[in-house]
Amino acid sequence: MIESAVKEKRIAENPAVGVKIARTSSIAVDEDEIPTLEEVDLLAHHIAQQYRLTIYLMSGAGLRPSEALAFASECRRTEFIRVRWQVSAKANAGDCRTTFVPLKHRAEGEYRDIPIALFLEEEIDAHVEQWEPIPVTFQNKAGKDKQLEVFFAPRDRGKGTMPTASTFGYHFKKACKAAGLVDANGKPKYTPHSLRHFFASTALANGIPIHEVSRWLGHKSIKITADVYGHLVPGAWHRCREVMQNAMRPVPLDVESPASKEAEGYGTVA
Numbered sequence: 001m002i003e004s005a006v007k008e009k010r011i012a013e014n015p016a017v018g019v020k021i022a023r024t025s026s027i028a029v030d031e032d033e034i035p036t037l038e039e040v041d042l043l044a045h046h047i048a049q050q051y052r053l054t055i056y057l058m059s060g061a062g063l064r065p066s067e068a069l070a071f072a073s074e075c076r077r078t079e080f081i082r083v084r085w086q087v088s089a090k091a092n093a094g095d096c097r098t099t100f101v102p103l104k105h106r107a108e109g110e111y112r113d114i115p116i117a118l119f120l121e122e123e124i125d126a127h128v129e130q131w132e133p134i135p136v137t138f139q140n141k142a143g144k145d146k147q148l149e150v151f152f153a154p155r156d157r158g159k160g161t162m163p164t165a166s167t168f169g170y171h172f173k174k175a176c177k178a179a180g181l182v183d184a185n186g187k188p189k190y191t192p193h194s195l196r197h198f199f200a201s202t203a204l205a206n207g208i209p210i211h212e213v214s215r216w217l218g219h220k221s222i223k224i225t226a227d228v229y230g231h232l233v234p235g236a237w238h239r240c241r242e243v244m245q246n247a248m249r250p251v252p253l254d255v256e257s258p259a260s261k262e263a264e265g266y267g268t269v270a
Contacts, residue, residue, distance in 0.1 A: 029228050034197045035059075035190050039181055043190075047175035051168070053127040053151065058195035060120045062203075062217045065165040065192040070100055073133050073149040076124060077113070084111035085148065091162040099138035099162050100148065105220040108140060114216045127151060136162070168192065200225070201232050 035043070044055040057068040066086035075081045085100040102108045134153035140146055152163060169192065176188035183189055196217065203213045210233065214225035 027227050028231055029197050029201075031201075031232070033190070033194055034201050035181070035194055037198075039179070039190070040195065040198060042179040042181065043172075043175050043195075046178040048171050050131055050152070051171055053123055054168070055195065056120055056123045058192060059198045060123075061114045061116055062196050062199035062213075063114075064104065064196065064218070065168050067103065067218075069152050069163055069165065069168060070148070071151045073151075079121075080113050080115045082111050082113050084109070087162055087164055089164055089166065092164050092167055093161070096161070097139040098141070099136060100146075101141075103218060105218065112215065112218050165192070197229075200229050204229055204232050 040055065040059045044052050047055060053071070054065070054068040057063045057071060058065065061081060063071075063083065064086065066089075067083050069087045070083075070085045071081075072085070075083055084103060084106075086103055088096065088098055088101045090096045091099045102110065103112065106112075128151075131151065133149035133151050135147055136150045136153045137145055137147045150162070154161065172192050173188045176182060176190060177186075181189045200213055200217060203216075204210060210225055210230070211222050213229070214222040217225060219225050
């Protein structure tokens with residue numbers, strides 16, 4: 001288009017000549033960015049204990065940090081959780097009224113359901129026993145007041161502000177260092193998002209269909225999930241060979257097929 005404009009003398013020269021287009025790197029997650037179960041438990045042990053549950057909400061249910069921090073009593077259902085809010089990036093501003101906003105890629109009122117294991121139900125129970133949820137009033141986008149009983153609200157009502165994904169990052173880095181999960185330069189090996197990687201990779205490695213994992217993660221499309229985690233699906237190559245063999249030639253491989261017998265006699269002289 002620009003070259004056409006030059007030829008038609010609408011512009012003197014092509015301003016894009018000589019500009020190098022940066023190569024886009026793969027978004028596939030590096031397996032080194034995924035913590036082990038032992039490392040997940042270390043983070044839960046070393047983080048400030050009022051945030052222990054967030055570690056398991058992210059690693060055991062795939063929540064984003066902002067979603068974990070917005071976890072409220074209404075989220076809990078029988079054998080699953082329902083999330084519909086995340087903490088606003090501006091929630092720690094003193095005059096912020098929209099403390100909670102709709103989920104990423106979702107409109108207000110939309111939600112996603114995620115099955116949870118028994119251990120996570122027990123972690124939720126343990127948290128509630130020590131820290132009772134705090135009612136927080138906020139305004140939705142329409143300006144109407146709503147209220148949530150939030151697990152990670154400031155302990156003193158009317159004092160302090162909601163933690164955001166940014167402020168939570170401080171506690172996470174501190175936990176990494178306390179747990180010895182640092183690189184050669186002393187920087188944390190992981191980020192809070194690494195725990196979502198743990199959830200996704202664990203589910204996929206154990207045969208959960210990728211479209212289900214995508215829905216639980218709240219991805220905009222399954223393509224994102226496939227691009228990020230598709231390479232972690234175990235044994236796809238071998239499974240494909242087995243599936244197609246059993247579907248199209250459901251006989252043991254060592255049984256001679258008619259085609260092979262015909263091939264043996266092909267070209268022989270009577």
